[in-house]
Amino acid sequence: MPFLPTPLANISSLGEQEIEKEKRVFVARNLKMGNIEVIGFDLDHTLAIYNLQTFDELCYSIAKQKLVTEKGFPKAILELSYNPNFLIRGLIVDTQTGNILKANQYGYVSEAFHGQKRLKRIVRKQTYSNVTVSFAEKRFESVDTLFALPEISLYAQIVDYFEETAKKTNLDYAKLYKDIRETVDLSHKDGSIKEQVIQNLDKYFIFDPKLALTLEKFRKAGKKLFILTNSEWFYTDAVMNHLLQNKKEEFTHWTEYFNLVFCYSKKPKFFTHGTSLEKVEHKNEKIKPNKIFKGGNAEELEKLIKQNGDKILYFGDHTYGDIMRSKRDLGWRTAMIIYELEHEVSVSRKIETKQREMLEVREQNNKLIEEATSLNQKINHLSSIKENDYRKMEEEDLIEIDKRIGEHLNEFQLKEQEVTQTLVQIRKLEAEIESVYNLNWGLLFKCGNFNSRFGDQVKDFACIYTSRVSNLLAYENGKYFRSPMELMPHEI
Numbered sequence: 467m468p469f470l471p472t473p474l475a476n477i478s479s480l481g482e483q484e485i486e487k488e489k490r491v492f493v494a495r496n497l498k499m500g501n502i503e504v505i506g507f508d509l510d511h512t513l514a515i516y517n518l519q520t521f522d523e524l525c526y527s528i529a530k531q532k533l534v535t536e537k538g539f540p541k542a543i544l545e546l547s548y549n550p551n552f553l554i555r556g557l558i559v560d561t562q563t564g565n566i567l568k569a570n571q572y573g574y575v576s577e578a579f580h581g582q583k584r585l586k587r588i589v590r591k592q593t594y595s596n597v598t599v600s601f602a603e604k605r606f607e608s609v610d611t612l613f614a615l616p617e618i619s620l621y622a623q624i625v626d627y628f629e630e631t632a633k634k635t636n637l638d639y640a641k642l643y644k645d646i647r648e649t650v651d652l653s654h655k656d657g658s659i660k661e662q663v664i665q666n667l668d669k670y671f672i673f674d675p676k677l678a679l680t681l682e683k684f685r686k687a688g689k690k691l692f693i694l695t696n697s698e699w700f701y702t703d704a705v706m707n708h709l710l711q712n713k714k715e716e717f718t719h720w721t722e723y724f725n726l727v728f729c730y731s732k733k734p735k736f737f738t739h740g741t742s743l744e745k746v747e748h749k750n751e752k753i754k755p756n757k758i759f760k761g762g763n764a765e766e767l768e769k770l771i772k773q774n775g776d777k778i779l780y781f782g783d784h785t786y787g788d789i790m791r792s793k794r795d796l797g798w799r800t801a802m803i804i805y806e807l808e809h810e811v812s813v814s815r816k817i818e819t820k821q822r823e824m825l826e827v828r829e830q831n832n833k834l835i836e837e838a839t840s841l842n843q844k845i846n847h848l849s850s851i852k853e854n855d856y857r858k859m860e861e862e863d864l865i866e867i868d869k870r871i872g873e874h875l876n877e878f879q880l881k882e883q884e885v886t887q888t889l890v891q892i893r894k895l896e897a898e899i900e901s902v903y904n905l906n907w908g909l910l911f912k913c914g915n916f917n918s919r920f921g922d923q924v925k926d927f928a929c930i931y932t933s934r935v936s937n938l939l940a941y942e943n944g945k946y947f948r949s950p951m952e953l954m955p956h957e958i
């Protein structure tokens with residue numbers, strides 16, 4: 467059944483103001499939902515919202531155990547405990563130095579920690595003033611999925627453990643990173659994490675009652691739906707069964723919400739060449755035939771779903787694995803799920819007053835700088851009159867000029883003191899504002915006045931972004947998501 471947008475579908479802001487800002491859909495590139503025929507979903511951290519407190523703690527402790535039993539790390543590391551607030555997404559690990567970095571959109575390093583300690587500004591500048599963070603260099607590893615947070619926390623703690631407790635010198639930071647990476651990789655692959663999650667789904671996932679309603683709404687609007695996940699079928703089945711426990715009675719099985727399910731897909735490779743496509747064997751008679759696959763590639767998916775390119779909208783949480791490739795290589799429209807948005811937006815609302823104060827102080831600071839510059843120009847002007855015209859001038863005139871230079875100098879000095887005061891105020895406000903988001907790293911999307919590397923990638927690759935899939939329920943089916951007009955500096 468083709469979907470016919472209602473005449474109201476083109477009114478972009480319909481009802482937007484009534485939706486809590488935390489739950490809104492933000493638009494980087496115009497997207498007409500009426501033009502979308504197929505909607506795909508990643509599973510982990512997209513359809514499935516993990517309880518980060520319990521899940522990250524589980525991943526952390528399994529990795530710690532395995533480092534001791536399988537990589538011969540000292541038992542003392544078992545005493546370490548997980549600090550869920552140490553990191554944010556979008557950071558970078560410098561595996562050459564054991565540092566963790568935050569970089570802006572141009573790759574400039576704006577914050578750095580060694581282990582769990584902040585690097586002094588001067589050390590940071592010395593280390594990174596000539597370095598631009600680029601992932602072409604093997605040295606840098608990106609923390610771009612929520613799955614990476616526990617392992618990078620562990621990395622920082624183990625760097626500290628070896629250097630401070632075990633007093634080890636010449637630590638091989640790259641080898642340490644590799645050991646931890648391999649261990650966490652194994653914990654995902656050998657079932658150690660998944661076995662425990664499946665036994666206690668309530669503990670590890672946040673149940674969202676609106677998810678089933680949202681999927682149903684998409685189906686009623688005539689969209690075909692699919693899942694494309696790197697998770698195995700047994701895990702996808704267990705998790706989705708749990709998440710859609712309030713499914714409609716007429717649906718005998720959760721898979722009926724979806725036209726196709728692609729598991730174990732090996733994204734991002736799936737988007738370029740992929741692996742061979744196989745049907746998943748199962749004994750569940752409630753599942754319709756020819757529905758569940760593993761492996762494959764995007765071309766095969768497009769053939770099976772009978773749509774391609776910009777008729778497909780794909781929801782994912784991973785900038786590189788889900789969003790960048792599907793958009794760049796296939797021309798799919800993309801929706802990024804950013805779990806942290808709810809917190810970031812709600813905190814922003816709370817600190818609006820501080821941000822207004824910041825704008826006022828910045829304006830005052832600009833004005834003072836202009837006044838100081840103008841006084842400086844007057845001083846230079848008077849001084850050059852003296853130098854150029856002293857032959858034509860009486861001694862009193864020269865003394866008079868000195869007097870005026872002196873007055874301007876006094877005034878200039880006072881202005882500079884005021885400039886300093888406003889700069890101190892700005893620095894204090896900046897720190898207050900940033901620390902409300904995360905004490906160590908500040909805002910997820912920003913680095914001072916610039917976008918963070920993460921923020922920039924979201925803007926470049928996600929057509930829309932929001933904190934969870936079910937936020938779409940509040941929007942009408944044919945919604946025309948319009949991006950705000952981007953202004954050139956002279957237009958502001």
Ligand code: IMP
Nearest residue numbers: 508509510613650651654655695696697
């Ligand atoms: P998706 O986000 O639904 O595509 O799937 C994520 C899958 O990747 C989950 O099954 C995770 O357990 C798995 N995963 C996450 N991190 C790693 C890793 O480092 N190595 C192997 N698998 C991972």
Ligand code: MG
Nearest residue numbers: 508510511783
């Ligand atoms: Mg995911």
